[in-house]
Amino acid sequence: MSEVFSTPPQDRFFEDYVVGATYVCGSFKLSEDEIIAFASRYDPQMMHIDRDLAASGPFGGIIASGWHTIAAAMRLMVDNFLPHNGLAAPGIDELRWPRPVHPDEVLTLHATVQEARRSRSKPDRGLIRTLLEVLNQNGEVVMSMKPLNMVRVRNPEI
């Protein structure tokens, strides 16, 4: 079930994250030129940068670096999921790329809140554990991960 936040990112706090809710956080595409440019700098493997070799490879053409898919998904997470007064993210668990990302696919970010608990040592914040999934236009998951995020509490005294 898709839910909508009751608050915009600039006024979003720990209390606004509903455990079990899935928030649809927008869509993006990666063009072949963008894929090649990103990978040429950060992940210059054949399948990401060489059109001819990629065409004869297992994916039939260029596919995106998994780090590019994540970076683009992160942008939607910052714009539409995380609070704008955010704190550090301690880490990510279970990052997976079950399917390749081809150029110009329509990719949509789903964020499902799996856990939300107040910090015992720091009452002004809480920890949100989320399942992030990027789905292609066929509804297939192309990337998933479970980030941890520290988020400020609106009413620390409660």
Next chain:
Amino acid sequence: MSEVFSTPPQDRFFEDYVVGATYVCGSFKLSEDEIIAFASRYDPQMMHIDRDLAASGPFGGIIASGWHTIAAAMRLMVDNFLPHNGLAAPGIDELRWPRPVHPDEVLTLHATVQEARRSRSKPDRGLIRTLLEVLNQNGEVVMSMKPLNMVRVRNPEI
């Protein structure tokens, strides 16, 4: 203990990865301009893009997006650790950013092979599990993760 590969990346196979060995895979820096450019596109949080706000924040200035640190580390992994005839990477476990990355720090990638096992279903390949760590110039870990990589076997018949 730092080890050196017996083969260059273009001639590297599953058999070349020694369990327990730590390979030092090179160093990099991220300039403040690069940090801001990457984060403006992919991770536009205040601490990564706004010099003035970042200066008054908990880190005393701009820090790199964790995704930028990973992307730059991935480049060294492709250049110096993975074989150039590589296969897909199924995923990453336990991604952590224990310390911030400030502009112009000298960051060095260490790759420690934790597990190497042949595939039972596909005898031409094996799975390598690695602890990747990015250390700053003080020897402190600023990022760590445990990637899984499928790697071709040199002699599948053995």
